[in-house]
Amino acid sequence: MSRRIVIVGNGAIPQGLAATIDAADIVIRFNGCRSAGAGGVKTDIIAVxxxxxxxxxxxxxxxxxxxxxxxxxxxIWCVRSSDVFAAMRAPLAISHPDLDDFCDDYTDGFEAFAAATGRRLRVIPAALHRAVDAGLAAFDPAPYVVPSSGLVTIAHALENLAEEGDRVSIAGFSHEGWEWHPFAAERRWVDALVTAGRLDRLDHPPASRRS
Structure with a gap:
């Protein structure tokens, strides 16, 4: 049986989507889950x-x-591969010295919390990070430090969670925020997935359904 997987970002959620999100088979949220409420409350996976x-x-x-x-x-999904971020530390010390704690790894803390509370923990692998960077290259991104956690999570859900017949939807993705994420290219990357039918936006219905 096909499933509905909804990935809920921390951006604005239009009124009326909470029930649709809570009715999904799997709901993925991020960090502090700021969009909970307007974006429903059901949470199966938290990507951190x-x-x-x-x-x-x-x-x-x-x-x-x-x-x-x-x-x-x-x-709990740990979005940042320790291998990827350890390799970034030295170059960032030169190019972005203000990001001196950006690569400090706290995966062990999430592992301990998951073990103590009976949760499963997954770390998104370095290969997925490299695949996302390669995919973004097609959309001519401006210089950036890392893709957003949202983009990495979408890619991981499509490649390693969704099965044939599943419907993967997103909501609360404004593609704006921290200056060192390539948001313009990320929007185009997501739009290409929507056009290809691999993803849909709950908060942006197809043109045929718009008034």
Whole structure:
């Protein structure tokens, strides 16, 4: 039986989508799950930035660990491969010295939390990161540091979670934010997947269904 997989970003969610998202078979959210509420509450997988300050903020204290979305998630995806980010440390020290803690790896902390709470933990492999970079190259990205966690998660869900017949949808992706993610190219990459029928946007219905 085919499944509905919804990947919910932390961008704005149009009114009326919460029930559709909560009815999905698998719902994936990110980090602090800021779009929960308008974007529903069901959470099966949380994809986390497991390096740098975002990771430290999530693991420190109890707010993230005790949140409603994290409590119900059965699986955590660490989006950043330690191999990829370890290799980036020296070049970034020269090109972006302000990102001195960007490659600090906290995967062990998420592993410990997952083990203590009976959750499954997966680390997205380095090969997937390289495939995303190669795919983005076709869309002439401006110089960037890394693809966004959202893009890496979409690619991982399509390649390693979705099965034949599954429908993969996204919502809450504005493709804007941190200056060192290649958001313009990422939007084009996602639009190409939508055109190819591998992905759809819940918050952007096809032209035939628009008023």
């Amino acid at each position: 930035c497991n390096t740098g300050r975002p990771a430290l903020d999530m693991l420190g204290g109890g707010r993230w660990k005790d949140s409603e979305t994290v409590r119900q998630a059965g699986e």
